[in-house]
Amino acid sequence: MEISTADPGANRIFTIAGDFVDKEDQVLWPVYNVPAKHWLKEIKYKSPPARGTRTRIRSRSLSQSSQDGAESFSSTSYTGSSSDEEDINPRDKDQQNSQGFKSFCVRNIEQHAFGRREVEIAEQEMPGLMALRKRAEEDKPLQGAKIIGCTHITAQTAVLIETLAALGASVRWSACNIYSTQNEVAAALAEAGFSVFAWKGETEEDFWWCIDRCINAENWQPNMIIDDGGDATHLMLKKYPATFNMIKGIVEESVTGVHRLYQLSKSGKLTVPAMNVNDSVTKTKFDNLYLCRESIIDALKRTTDVMFGGKQVLVCGYGEVGKGCAAALKGLGCIVSATEIDPLCALQACMDGFRVVKLNEVVRQIDILITCSGNKNVVTREHLDRLKNGCIVCNMGHSNTEIDVGSLRTPDLTWEKVRSQVDHIIWPDGKRIILLAEGRLVNLSCSSVPSFVVSITASTQALALIELFNAPPGRYKQDVYLLPKKMDEYVASLHLPTFDAHLTELSDEQAKYLGLNKAGPFKPNYYRY
Numbered sequence: 337m338e339i340s341t342a343d344p345g346a347n348r349i350f351t352i353a354g355d356f357v358d359k360e361d362q363v364l365w366p367v368y369n370v371p372a373k374h375w376l377k378e379i380k381y382k383s384p385p386a387r388g389t390r391t392r393i394r395s396r397s398l399s400q401s402s403q404d405g406a407e408s409f410s411s412t413s414y415t416g417s418s419s420d421e422e423d424i425n426p427r428d429k430d431q432q433n434s435q436g437f438k439s440f441c442v443r444n445i446e447q448h449a450f451g452r453r454e455v456e457i458a459e460q461e462m463p464g465l466m467a468l469r470k471r472a473e474e475d476k477p478l479q480g481a482k483i484i485g486c487t488h489i490t491a492q493t494a495v496l497i498e499t500l501a502a503l504g505a506s507v508r509w510s511a512c513n514i515y516s517t518q519n520e521v522a523a524a525l526a527e528a529g530f531s532v533f534a535w536k537g538e539t540e541e542d543f544w545w546c547i548d549r550c551i552n553a554e555n556w557q558p559n560m561i562i563d564d565g566g567d568a569t570h571l572m573l574k575k576y577p578a579t580f581n582m583i584k585g586i587v588e589e590s591v592t593g594v595h596r597l598y599q600l601s602k603s604g605k606l607t608v609p610a611m612n613v614n615d616s617v618t619k620t621k622f623d624n625l626y627l628c629r630e631s632i633i634d635a636l637k638r639t640t641d642v643m644f645g646g647k648q649v650l651v652c653g654y655g656e657v658g659k660g661c662a663a664a665l666k667g668l669g670c671i672v673s674a675t676e677i678d679p680l681c682a683l684q685a686c687m688d689g690f691r692v693v694k695l696n697e698v699v700r701q702i703d704i705l706i707t708c709s710g711n712k713n714v715v716t717r718e719h720l721d722r723l724k725n726g727c728i729v730c731n732m733g734h735s736n737t738e739i740d741v742g743s744l745r746t747p748d749l750t751w752e753k754v755r756s757q758v759d760h761i762i763w764p765d766g767k768r769i770i771l772l773a774e775g776r777l778v779n780l781s782c783s784s785v786p787s788f789v790v791s792i793t794a795s796t797q798a799l800a801l802i803e804l805f806n807a808p809p810g811r812y813k814q815d816v817y818l819l820p821k822k823m824d825e826y827v828a829s830l831h832l833p834t835f836d837a838h839l840t841e842l843s844d845e846q847a848k849y850l851g852l853n854k855a856g857p858f859k860p861n862y863y864r865y
Contacts, residue, residue: 590614
């Protein structure tokens with residue numbers, strides 16, 4: 337295909353194939369990766385290189401670091417995280433790190449160097465957590481803490497784990513999602529001497545085995561839990577009740593996990609104090625909203641290469657996660673509707689310019705279906721049967737219960753793996769839908785998340801652990817507590833220097849007029865940000 341005459345005097349033309357050819361179509365000068373803007377201009381050369389000389393223009397996507405080896409290049413993909421093709425279950429491997437440490441189970445310890453580079457990148461975008469590490473490292477406020485962690489294992493989580501260790505804690509960690517672990521990061525943590533039991537693509541049996549290995553360790557008695565979804569709390573309470581009763585505190589960051597804690601409290605089964613990080617301002621207003629606003633686009637693009645303009649999208653649930661997803665998709669030209677059970681959230685959706693509908697009313701028209709309600713069976717087999725051909729279905733809630741994926745595992749339907757975390761579900765009449773991450777949390781299963789926002793949540797988790805671990809007896813009873821407002825404000829202040837933000841200080845007269853302490857907290861607990 338001819339684009340333009342580059343050198344009329346020599347009868348040479350430039351082709352999309354990237355070769356200079358003459359009128360006899362003889363290749364004179366191969367050129368690669370020239371940006372498209374150059375194709376549309378007249379390009380003149382005084383003299384081409386001698387025959388046999390190959391000139392390559394390297395694009396940024398083919399930097400030298402990305403070509404150091406096929407193994408490291410393939411490891412960069414979140415959708416096909418490192419060693420997805422490896423069939424050997426890590427539980428059947430005998431691995432040790434360079435120091436002879438063996439108390440871990442990861443996909444491949446040899447990937448630790450690449451994982452370490454990812455952790456170092458994350459550190460640059462996590463100023464609050466790094467500042468907390470620097471300020472509290474000498475005091476060691478977590479000295480003596482033995483923490484069971486069950487969260488997503490990503491580069492950002494590695495920064496949190498290493499911060500907790502720097503503050504004096506001993507930790508053992510597993511994953512709260514079978515698809516969200518970055519194998520190379522888990523390897524980096526194992527190489528650094530942390531007991532990590534997680535890999536991408538665990539089975540359900542593997543999932544619970546990993547949590548059990550964290551809890552049931554020889555000569556190691558846990559006294560703190562940091563949970564995301566309540567699975568570590570659930571297993572310890574059910575299988576190791578004596579150990580659970582010795583826990584000093586639980587820190588929970590998800591809607592699902594907090595719901596479980598309140599249920600335990602209501603039934604009288606919660607025998608230790610717990611901190612509800614999910615409903616702290618720094619989690620709800622930053623992690624749930626801003627993180628999801630960016631990562632939903634990343635997840636859908638990586639998995640489906642979809643164009644968003646003009647697509648009909650339904651967001652099930654208009655909480656903070658739903659607000660973030662809807663705003664991002666609207667900004668890219670999607671026609672977005674929302675479902676809601678809460679009249680306040682429904683009114684917010686209407687005021688933000690979104691139609692509030694029932695799923696049954698639009699199920700045949702939508703191109704993309706996203707669940708983020710925290711509920712179960714939001715999308716049933718009946719709904720899935722009525723979806724249009726090619727509809728993309730995914731979940732942004734913590735739990736995999738929102739989409740009834742189990743109802744799709746029937747003999748009449750065919751599952752066709754397209755790429756990692758992407759499946760075609762094919763009906764007998766040829767209709768197919770695109771299911772992402774088998775209905776699990778799509779952003780952490782299929783994409784990356786903004787490290788800066790994770791820094792805000794991770795700093796909140798670290799402070800909650802410090803507060804519960806160091807609290808004098810009697811301050812916290814066997815109940816679920818919200819993070820003190822002062823801590824929320826402190827976490828926010830740790831991140832303001834990144835933006836060169838300068839807070840205005842109240843004068844004594846102004847502070848007295850408002851009835852506030854000049855150092856905060858600046859809002860009552862009932863204030864809605």
